[in-house]
Amino acid sequence: MGRECGSCAACCKVPEIEEPDWSMEGEEGLMKAPFTWCRFARPGYEGSCCSIYAHRPKTCVDFTCMWLTNPRTMPEWLRPNRSHVCFVADEILEDGRKGVQVWEMVPGALSQRRIVEWMKQAQDRNGLVFKFGNIWKVGEADLDPEKFVDVMEV
Numbered sequence: 001m002g003r004e005c006g007s008c009a010a011c012c013k014v015p016e017i018e019e020p021d022w023s024m025e026g027e028e029g030l031m032k033a034p035f036t037w038c039r040f041a042r043p044g045y046e047g048s049c050c051s052i053y054a055h056r057p058k059t060c061v062d063f064t065c066m067w068l069t070n071p072r073t074m075p076e077w078l079r080p081n082r083s084h085v086c087f088v089a090d091e092i093l094e095d096g097r098k099g100v101q102v103w104e105m106v107p108g109a110l111s112q113r114r115i116v117e118w119m120k121q122a123q124d125r126n127g128l129v130f131k132f133g134n135i136w137k138v139g140e141a142d143l144d145p146e147k148f149v150d151v152m153e154v
């Protein structure tokens with residue numbers, strides 16, 4: 001059996017949502033800045049964390065994080081609402097390696113040693129290339145985990 005989101009609602013906070021044409025009874029458009037909670041989110045709720053799940057816009061229907069879809073690569077403890085880091089599949093690079101967006105949901109979450117260690121291993125073993133979408137301390141940057149450790153330890 002595959003994984004389920006459970007009480008995680010990380011993707012109701014992390015991505016930007018631009019759905020001006022979305023509508024539902026009494027609601028017109030769904031626009032959300034990155035790193036803000038959606039007005040329909042119920043983080044921590046053990047059921048659907050989306051209060052309008054059946055009517056959610058296409059951006060939400062299409063979104064999956066790698067923890068959900070790649071259980072063999074992503075350990076259980078990396079679930080975004082537990083690790084506070086969200087990994088999202090990005091484009092395949094010309095050399096065949098897989099780009100991965102890394103979103104730090106809580107300031108400092110990416111300084112957890114076991115996450116950095118896991119990223120180094122995944123880079124070597126699974127050919128993942130990490131692209132940092134947001135790092136609260138160092139700003140946006142394309143860094144590899146080795147350089148990232150250097151930055152974070154300054």
Ligand code: SF4
Nearest residue numbers: 005008009010011065
């Ligand atoms: S971030 Fe991943 S695990 Fe969490 S709710 Fe979204 S798709 Fe599910």
Ligand code: SF4
Nearest residue numbers: 012038040041050060
């Ligand atoms: S509409 Fe639902 S699934 Fe989409 S961001 Fe809001 S709470 Fe999450």
